[in-house]
Each structure stands twice: as structure tokens, then as C-alpha cells.
Amino acid sequence: MINIAKIYTDKDASLDALKGKKIAVLGYGNQGRAWALNMKDSGLNIVVGLERQGKSWEKATKDGFKPVKTEDAVKDADVIIFLIPDMVQRTVWLEKVRPNMKKGADLVFAHGFNIHFKMIEPPTDSDVYMVAPKGPGDTVREYYVAGGGVPVLVATYQDVSGKALEKALAIAKGIGATRSGALVSSFKEETETDLVGEQTILVGGIMELMKSAFETLVEMGYQPEVAYFETINEVKMIVDIIHSKGLSGMLRAVSDTAKYGGITVGKKVINEDVRKRIREAAERVRSGEFAAEWVEEYNKGMPVVINGLKENDNSLEQKVADELRELIERGKPKK
């Protein structure tokens, strides 16, 4: 038997712990927009706090919010949610939140980076908890609007009131997550697994695997469009089946030829060496080495990130994606 994690769903969660409280959502980007809209639609009292007038300010206003400056949003907030980039949270905390927040207000995170790596040291009289969506912000909004929810990890770091988990579950319910499930974790577990996941599979692994297969086929003289359909576009369809039926469901949905080729060749391509490097990546996350390197990169103005984005924008894969976009969109199921 596997060890079953504690999972809360809608029937175990109530909005009551946060009803009528003022909830400041800092940031209106990927997660900020989704959380603010979902929680507002769920009947919670939301104020959007932003640094300055700009794109996010306009977006929030268009969506029906009246954004205010960060320092004004946190002044009388009972709950302060950090939905700004991980690398800016420390500065915003030191300069805008800590000097202006109400004593004892809750501090809430969607990822444990700043708390786990001690970049933010919270006051001892605040509840500090986390609701970490296991999916992108746009999906958090899309699923909620369609009546569903993206699962989350919930965790408490400081529980002064004795109600931190209850409040985390209220937020999870507010964003629609408990329609699916809220799994109890810790700041350490969420932070480390999230970083390992995005580096080795979700962002880094899948991208490099797709690029390796695509570029190999093109180098061998196959048409880029054919290579794109095969190595990038169809991934969604295969992953959709894994998503609903697991790996076994996927194996049963493909031909016996694909089963045999996949079972034998997959292990040769993604071999023991790859596992070793995944382990190395995970150890670098766990030791804090990755976090230190990322802070240094951010402080230099993110040259590696900027260059990586530029490289991808100019890649053949992206050119084919742009060329085929209309065709691919045309073929998608209509709602």
C-alpha cells in the first residue's frame, strides 16, 4: 500500500474563515489575476495591490477591480497574498509590506521559495501559510470558470491563531482548488519538488526533449512541419490521455507498435544517466545551490533568461509553431 496523503475537498473546506476579511492580492500576473477573479467570484473581499500604474493596473481595472498601491492595499488587510515574482518578494516585503501591514496580518504564498530559503523572515505574530497551485495561472482561471479547479498543495509555516490550515483551505476553496483537491504538504516539500519538477520535466525537461527530437528529425532531412506535428504538437494529445487515465491508459490508447517501441527505446533515450542527472538537479535544489545561483542571475538582470527567451523566439520550432497556429487552432474542439 502506498502512503496516502491527506487531501481536502469542497466538503471539508469553508469560506467562513475568511468571509468579510480584507484580502490583499499583491500582483496581477499569471496567478494574481486568476486568484483575484476566482476569489471575488467566490464572494471574498479582494483588493488588488500593485507597485505602479501600468499593464497590470490596466488589466485589473478592465476586469472590474480598483487597484491601489501595495502600501495602501496592505495597510488594513487581514490577509496579504504574495503573487508577485519570487525574486521581487523580498524587496516588496522589506520596503512596502512590513512597514505598512497591520500587526498580525496573515502572510500567504503560492510557492515557498522566499520562506524556505529564508529570504523573508516573517514576524512571529503572523500566520504564514501557503496555497500552491499545481498548474499555471491561466489554467487556474480557466478551470474555475468551467466549474472545475486546479489542485493545490497547502502548508502552514506559522500557525499563531490555530486556524492557519482552515484559512489556507478557505483560499483553496475560493480559487476553486478544493473542487479537485488540496493536498497537505510543507513549505520545504512544496518548494523543493516544485523547483525539481519545473527544471527537469515541466519546463526544462519537456522543452529540451521536444527540441532534441524535432531538431534531429529536421537535421535528417524531414520536413519541419512534419517534425513539429510529431515531436511537439501531438504531445498535448498524449499528455491529455495520461492526464485522465494515467500512463497505463496512454499505453493502451496507442498501437502495439508504439507500445513496443516506446517501452524499449524510451529506456535507452531516457536512461540511467538521465536519472542520475535528475538526482543531481534535485540535490542542487535541496542544498540551496540552485536558489543562490538564481538570486545571482536575477541580480545581474537575468541575462540567461533573456537570452534563452530570445533563442527560442528565433528558433525553427517557434517559426513552425507560428506558421501552423491557425491550422492547429482550427482543429481544436469547439466549446
Ligand SMILES: NC(=O)c1ccc[n+]([C@@H]2O[C@H](COP(=O)([O-])OP(=O)(O)OC[C@H]3O[C@@H](n4cnc5c(N)ncnc54)[C@H](O)[C@@H]3O)[C@@H](O)[C@H]2O)c1
Ligand atoms: N506562474 C504560475 O503559473 C505559478 C504557478 C504556481 C505558483 N506560482 C508562484 O506564484 C507567485 C507569482 O508568480 P507569477 O508567475 O504569477 O508572477 P508574475 O511574473 O506573473 O507576476 C507579475 C505581477 O507582479 C508584478 N511585479 C513585477 N515586478 C514587480 C516588482 N518589482 N514589484 C512589485 N510587483 C511587481 C507585476 O506588475 C505583475 O502584476 C510566485 O511565487 C510563483 O512561484 C506561479
Ligand SMILES: CC(C)(O)[C@@H](O)C(=O)O
Ligand atoms: C507553472 C509551474 C511551472 O508549475 C510553476 O511552478 C511556476 O513556477 O510557474
Ligand SMILES: [Mg+2]
Ligand atoms: Mg514553480
Ligand SMILES: [Mg+2]
Ligand atoms: Mg509548479
